[in-house]
Amino acid sequence: MTVGLRVLSVCVVASLFGATDSAYAQEAVTLHPTVSDAAAYDIPVIAPIPQLTIAPEEKQLQPQQPKQMANSYGIQGISLGGIRLYPSLQLDSLSTSNVSESASEAQPALGVDLKPSLRFESDWVRHSWVGLATGDFTSYLKNQTYNSQQAEIDTKFRLDVRHTTFAEFEASYNLDQTGNVENEINTVNGIPPTHTLNASVAITQDFNPVAGRLKLGIERQIFDDTKLSAGGKLDNSDLDDYTPSASLRLSYREPPVLKPFVELIYAPTFRDQNQDRNGLNHESQGLTAGAGVTIDNSSIWSGEVALVYSVSTYKDPTLATIDVFGINGNLTWKPVDATTVLLTLLTALNETNSITSAASKTHFAGIDVTHAVRENLGLQAGLGFELDKGSGEANETITSSIGLEMQLNPGLTWTAGYDGTWFYGATSAGNYSEQRISTGIILRR
Secondary structure, three states: OOOOOOOOOOOOOOOOOOOOOOOOOOOOOOOOOOOOHHHHHOOOOOOOOHHOOOOOOOOOOOOOOOHHHHHOOOOOEEEEEEEEEEEEEEEEEEOOOOOOOOOOOOOOEEEEEEEEEEEEEOOOOOOOOEEEEEEEEEEEEOHHHHHHHHHEEEEEEEEEEOOOOEEEEEEEEEOOOOOOHHHHOOOOOOOOEEEEEEEHHHEEEEEEEEEEEEEEEEEEEEEEEHHHHHHHHOOOHHHOOEEEEEEEEEEEOOOOEEEEEEEEEEEEEEEEEOOOOOOOOOOEEEEEEEEEEEEEEOOEEEEEEEEEEEEEEEEOOOOOOEEEEEEEEEEEEEEEEOOEEEEEEEEEEEOOOOOOOOOEEEEEEEEEEEEEEOOOOOEEEEEEEEEEEOOOOEEEEEEEEEEEEEEEOEEEEEEEEEEEEEEOOOOHOOOEEEEEEEEEEEEEE
């Protein structure tokens, strides 16, 4: 089975590729408003190989409050000197029609979902420091084999060196136990967690009218062992890898609205073991080139769109070189203050552990809409389509979602939502669908 990308949360409204276009900014770039402050951080890991998208590391950790909720329903946070904390806790009850994502024997299940979150941001005249820690723990009343846990910690520190120069230091940790199909692990008794660590440093210089950014980073992935139903474990250490990366981005800042840019990313991947369980060496050399435009200083449009080309060559002579060409983009349209429409496009190569193909080509397109009906009531809807092409096969995934949030007071919000997934594999025997309904509350400070 090849890699499958998870659809972006409908509450994530604009994680732009290049947030470093202006070297004069003295504060961290923020997301566009969403109905839910906490849900804006449910940023899924889209591509496990960082060199395969244009600047995927530019996740924003500092969302704004919707204008409609800025007065009586505004979140104040907790002040600690020059740092302000924003804690939240979401508790949902959920019902799914197919907890095992089975094609022939769908099993309905009831469960609970706990999502703690803590965000902080600095309030300094110069420099900035933001951070976010989130968790997502799902437990089913029966079917406990499919219990899952997710956790993510992100932090970014910006140092304003000069008027036209600034440096950014980032670090993150991600724990994912929602599925390992991207690594071809045959999960027998529960889903083994995957640990991903990232660290990077970037320097941006404004040469007026051209701004340049040089970034160095490293990613580390560790896969826990798979528990077998008959007892014992399946060793997955042959999948552990690390990926250093270097990227250079040049942006032309002179145009008032459409600012063109080019970017080149080099990132080789090395495995801890020379050979995997199939006797293959999946170490690779990855290169991505892209050219596009950033939309800035527009009253209703913002974001980026770029043509990208990615290629990976592998150390094992039996693994063929794989490349993909497509479009990456996050475009946000705000026809009115109360409505936000986000269009997301993604093209990526994603590694597999297949004998016949070292990576799959993935294309994703999604549209998400949020609308503030009243000061304390927000609606959201989303639709996504993903095409994943491996060696001689193609998988399609369609997702949809509808939800609402009603803020009862500044610290208490009621939520309800529906999520649907339809998967169509290379053979009809693997097709499945899942319908999920949830409702709960969010406590915020």
